[in-house]
Amino acid sequence: MTVNVNRYKCGYCGACVGVCPVGALELVETWIEVDNTCTSCGVCAKICPVGALVVVK
Amino acid sequence: MKNKYDVIVVGAGPAGSITAKTAALGGLDVLLIEKRQEIGDPVRCAEGVSKEGLKKHIQPDPRWIAAEVKGSKILAPDGTEIKMSEEASSGKAGYTLERKVFDRALAQQAAMAGAEVMVKTRATGLLRNNGKITGINAMYMGETQEIKADIVIGADGVESKVGRWGGIDTSLKPQDIETGAQFLVSNIDPGEYSRFYMGEKYAPGGYLWVFPKGKNTANVGLGLLGSKSGNVRAITLLENFIKNYMPEAKILEMVVGGVPVSGPIKQTIADGLMLVGDAARQSDPLTGGGIINAMDAGKMAGEVCIRAKEKGDYSVKTLKEYEDKWRATIGKELSKSLAVKNMLLKLTDEQLNQLAHSLKGIDTSKMPLPLVLPILFKKNPKILWELRTLFV
Ligand SMILES: Cc1cc2nc3c(=O)[nH]c(=O)nc-3n(C[C@H](O)[C@H](O)[C@H](O)COP(=O)(O)OP(=O)(O)OC[C@H]3O[C@@H](n4cnc5c(N)ncnc54)[C@H](O)[C@@H]3O)c2cc1C
Ligand code: SF4
Ligand code: SF4
Numbered sequence: 001m002t003v004n005v006n007r008y009k010c011g012y013c014g015a016c017v018g019v020c021p022v023g024a025l026e027l028v029e030t031w032i033e034v035d036n037t038c039t040s041c042g043v044c045a046k047i048c049p050v051g052a053l054v055v056v057k
Numbered sequence: 058m059k060n061k062y063d064v065i066v067v068g069a070g071p072a073g074s075i076t077a078k079t080a081a082l083g084g085l086d087v088l089l090i091e092k093r094q095e096i097g098d099p100v101r102c103a104e105g106v107s108k109e110g111l112k113k114h115i116q117p118d119p120r121w122i123a124a125e126v127k128g129s130k131i132l133a134p135d136g137t138e139i140k141m142s143e144e145a146s147s148g149k150a151g152y153t154l155e156r157k158v159f160d161r162a163l164a165q166q167a168a169m170a171g172a173e174v175m176v177k178t179r180a181t182g183l184l185r186n187n188g189k190i191t192g193i194n195a196m197y198m199g200e201t202q203e204i205k206a207d208i209v210i211g212a213d214g215v216e217s218k219v220g221r222w223g224g225i226d227t228s229l230k231p232q233d234i235e236t237g238a239q240f241l242v243s244n245i246d247p248g249e250y251s252r253f254y255m256g257e258k259y260a261p262g263g264y265l266w267v268f269p270k271g272k273n274t275a276n277v278g279l280g281l282l283g284s285k286s287g288n289v290r291a292i293t294l295l296e297n298f299i300k301n302y303m304p305e306a307k308i309l310e311m312v313v314g315g316v317p318v319s320g321p322i323k324q325t326i327a328d329g330l331m332l333v334g335d336a337a338r339q340s341d342p343l344t345g346g347g348i349i350n351a352m353d354a355g356k357m358a359g360e361v362c363i364r365a366k367e368k369g370d371y372s373v374k375t376l377k378e379y380e381d382k383w384r385a386t387i388g389k390e391l392s393k394s395l396a397v398k399n400m401l402l403k404l405t406d407e408q409l410n411q412l413a414h415s416l417k418g419i420d421t422s423k424m425p426l427p428l429v430l431p432i433l434f435k436k437n438p439k440i441l442w443e444l445r446t447l448f449v
Contacts, residue, residue: 015315
């Protein structure tokens with residue numbers, strides 16, 4: 001389970017990191033990293049201001 | 058770099074830089090780290106501050122003041138205008154900053170006060186000894202190192218991890234975050250007031266703003282409540298607004314970001330740990346403003362660092378002074394704003410229009426929001442009944 005980050009859309013704002021309930025995301029300078037604790041809950045994808053995240057089940 | 062400090066501050070935004078400056082002025086050994094290679098950039102802010110709030114911390118400097126505004130105008134969904142805060146005595150009336158320069162100036166003040174500063178340095182975890190926090194792991198140029206400290210300050214903004222590492226769950230629910238997009242636009246008339254547009258068509262569960270940013274330019278952006286985001290996106294709403302209402306605008310910069318609007322969270326300290334600013338979710342739930350609160354909290358936390366060092370005690374027993382102090386000041390305001398925000402969320406555009414109409418004939422132009430609210434309440438007790446406890 002994970003989320004795909006569209007790097008060409010992402011504005012590296014960190015909002016998704018702030019809402020992830022399990023802390024699976026990290027903003028490193030200009031990109032988002034997803035670790036293996038992601039539960040595909042979809043909260044990050046919902047709130048991303050530009051729609052750069054897509055949940056993969 | 059030393060391998061042991063009194064205080065390590067994670068994040069060089071307004072919260073972190075003021076904490077570091079305050080503690081360093083008190084004679085403490087302070088390290089301020091920032092994961093970005095450029096402090097302040099990219100910006101994720103509309104850059105509006107009140108003059109009064111700002112001047113508590115730093116003398117205004119033309120290098121980072123982009124524009125001065127006369128006051129605020131709130132626009133109801135039908136276009137009815139309410140003027141407020143002309144005396145610049147409250148709220149957003151005041152300045153539009155150039156945060157890229159402002160954030161750097163604050164970090165420089167921390168440096169001049171004696172703090173060490175490291176950029177491109179990212180905290181990746183907390184060090185512990187027998188459960189006690191003893192510092193951080195930090196990555197600089199691809200290499201991880203251990204840096205020790207008696208107190209770690211989480212000033213790491215909306216994406217804060219420091220609290221979570223320390224056992225404080227700071228994760229935000231969709232209804233606890235405004236998800237925003239903004240363009241710096243040119244070729245427009247910015248006017249002399251900060252403008253706030255209310256209504257579903259602009260920004261469901263939030264508002265759209267136009268903040269003058271100097272000749273022919275303005276920050277035009279909007280925040281939409283996270284729980285309303287998904288099928289609509291902040292960026293799409295903003296693009297539509299520009300197309301429909303500002304077709305002449307030329308876009309010079311794009312900003313995206315999230316602001317915590319949860320109101321006070323339960324816990325912001327642990328043994329050897331304090332959270333400040335957006336990391337402590339101290340931004341205002343109603344306006345989304347967080348710069349001044351972050352600086353105020355940073356000052357309080359820095360002072361408590363000094364006290365802790367004097368006592369030689371870094372446990373919650375000493376750090377509780379910070380928690381108590383911010384709750385009694387910033388926290389109170391956040392709770393009020395949260396109540397008003399929750400109320401506004403329930404109102405239809407038609408009801409918002411009614412509220413605006415009820416102020417016809419009343420000169421609110423010199424009043425800050427806290428004075429306008431009771432008037433609104435008196436005139437519209439039915440619509441605003443849930444807020445009555447705020448005014449007794
Ligand atoms: C679209 C938008 C508009 C806004 N408009 C306004 C406004 O008009 N007025 C206002 O007052 N407020 C506004 N805000 C809110 C304001 O931007 C924040 O409240 C303010 O920046 C909080 O300051 P801070 O120091 O707590 O956090 P930040 O300014 O976010 O600073 C946190 C810093 O920590 C760094 N960091 C994070 N993690 C790590 C790590 N692991 N290691 C090292 N460094 C790290 C980050 O890179 C960042 O530089 C707005 C926010 C948004 C998103
Ligand atoms: S919320 Fe969206 S734009 Fe912001 S960092 Fe996450 S993926 Fe990127
Ligand atoms: S889908 Fe849920 S668990 Fe996975 S990264 Fe997004 S918010 Fe975190």
